[in-house]
Amino acid sequence: MKKDRRSGDTPIIFFNTLSGTKEPFKSITKGEVLIYTCGPTVYNYAHIGNLRSYIFSDIIHRLLEYNGLNVRHVINITDMGHLVSDADEGEDKMTKALKREGKPLSLASMKELGDFYTREFKKELKLLNIKSPSKMPKASEHVSEQIAYIKTLEEKGYTYATGDGIYFDTSKFGAYGALGNQGRKQNDQEKEYSRIGVNVEKRNSRDFALWKFNKKMGWESPFGMGFPGWHIECTAMSTRYLGKSFDIHTGGIDHIHIHHNNEIAQTEAATGKKFVNFWMHNSFITIEGKKVSKSFKNEILLRNIIDRGFSPLAYRYWLLTAHYRSSINFTWEALEGAQTALFRLHRHFVEKLRTTKRGTVLDSYQKRFLAFLNDDLDTPQALTLLFELMRDGGVSKQDARTTFLDFDRVLGLGFTETNKRLVENLSGKIRLTVDEAPEDVKKLLAKRDNARKSKNWQRADELREEIHRRGYNIEDSGEEAHLVKK
Numbered sequence: 001m002k003k004d005r006r007s008g009d010t011p012i013i014f015f016n017t018l019s020g021t022k023e024p025f026k027s028i029t030k031g032e033v034l035i036y037t038c039g040p041t042v043y044n045y046a047h048i049g050n051l052r053s054y055i056f057s058d059i060i061h062r063l064l065e066y067n068g069l070n071v072r073h074v075i076n077i078t079d080m081g082h083l084v085s086d087a088d089e090g091e092d093k094m095t096k097a098l099k100r101e102g103k104p105l106s107l108a109s110m111k112e113l114g115d116f117y118t119r120e121f122k123k124e125l126k127l128l129n130i131k132s133p134s135k136m137p138k139a140s141e142h143v144s145e146q147i148a149y150i151k152t153l154e155e156k157g158y159t160y161a162t163g164d165g166i167y168f169d170t171s172k173f174g175a176y177g178a179l180g181n182q183g184r185k186q187n188d189q190e191k192e193y194s195r196i197g198v199n200v201e202k203r204n205s206r207d208f209a210l211w212k213f214n215k216k217m218g219w220e221s222p223f224g225m226g227f228p229g230w231h232i233e234c235t236a237m238s239t240r241y242l243g244k245s246f247d248i249h250t251g252g253i254d255h256i257h258i259h260h261n262n263e264i265a266q267t268e269a270a271t272g273k274k275f276v277n278f279w280m281h282n283s284f285i286t287i288e289g290k291k292v293s294k295s296f297k298n299e300i301l302l303r304n305i306i307d308r309g310f311s312p313l314a315y316r317y318w319l320l321t322a323h324y325r326s327s328i329n330f331t332w333e334a335l336e337g338a339q340t341a342l343f344r345l346h347r348h349f350v351e352k353l354r355t356t357k358r359g360t361v362l363d364s365y366q367k368r369f370l371a372f373l374n375d376d377l378d379t380p381q382a383l384t385l386l387f388e389l390m391r392d393g394g395v396s397k398q399d400a401r402t403t404f405l406d407f408d409r410v411l412g413l414g415f416t417e418t419n420k421r422l423v424e425n426l427s428g429k430i431r432l433t434v435d436e437a438p439e440d441v442k443k444l445l446a447k448r449d450n451a452r453k454s455k456n457w458q459r460a461d462e463l464r465e466e467i468h469r470r471g472y473n474i475e476d477s478g479e480e481a482h483l484v485k486k
């Protein structure tokens, strides 16, 4: 039985990077919360560090719904060139990826590359039980909105041109650097920026590119052909779908100093309004103390976890054992421990709480659950509570089962009404619809479909075999065929 709570029963408190303190959360529009999450650059598979950001924003999303609020959640897709470092230097990630994959340097192949990794990303979100966001806009499909912002900033006198692009003049935005206290640490920070900032034409080391010229490839614009700078896309897409001012903006802590301060500066300079009320950031996943990242060459992908026989939900569970503002060190042993713990809960749910009777959500448990999570997302305590409930001999099967299912609306750990689905969740079985299959497999499937229609069973079997050799089993159930990755 679902029971919707109105927020106000237990106040929601979030740590706001803007104020550096925990604050009571209040949305701009009563009953509705607007969230923007900085999404992936789709030049490769997301690594487990990146995925922490989306599990984190998923918990916020689910918790707000659990509190009875409507949520509009946007995660953008960066599918076009931006520069390697936040400070505009280095080679563009998407361009680098095109070279890596031996594809021609063109907008068309950049799109193809981006579309491929976007599809992979969406599959990963599904495997991790991350709720579909309301919208996942692509940067490449919002270039005109980005150009419009740059025009506005130009008209308002916030920009200047250098030999390689159009820049935002941070000295014109007095409040620059409010996030993470950057403004007040100006002197130290300048030193840090000047180590990175080598563009001698920049007026201030913290100025950043809004548009980068590129004569060979890119989009037409009033400034010349080229690419938008990275930061402007988040301003364009967040305000397009959530309005000029919205409630929550999330990302990893590495985005605080540069990317998010730049987003605030350019948006507020253009709109004259406060951009975002709550800025929330997750800490890093590390391996042997080092941030998981491409540059440290220590990245682990979700598929590596699945290949080693772990459930994607064991990874989700492991993450929830730490508070999102603490960094967490990944080891295979820790993941193993998380999987064991999660499976114990699942086994208890399947074996001990098997019943067809409906129960009610246990009020005393639900109150404590909300008190933990509404206090800045204390997921470790919420998990401890699940174990307490598991061991509690004084509650009926049906009430315990219903309470597990109720808590799972926030935790997303795969407790479901049907055991078949649960087993599937845990095995990390990757089920794809035909649409989600790679192009070559899709073609083979279409041929197989035709063979079946003309009752050429032998040909249909050969095609099934060929698809099998390419790594997929076909499951024909009901109307629609599904593929299961071997």
Ligand code: AMP
Binding pocket: 038, 039, 040, 041, 048, 049, 050, 051, 052, 053, 250, 251, 252, 253, 254, 255, 282, 283, 284, 285, 286, 291, 292, 293
């Ligand atoms: P990117 O695709 O590089 O923009 O990263 C996507 C998201 O992952 C951003 O919110 C980053 O802050 C976050 N992120 C990157 N590395 C890590 C890490 N090791 N641990 C946690 N979050 C990370």
Ligand code: ZN
Binding pocket: 037, 038, 039, 234, 259
């Ligand atoms: Zn962003």
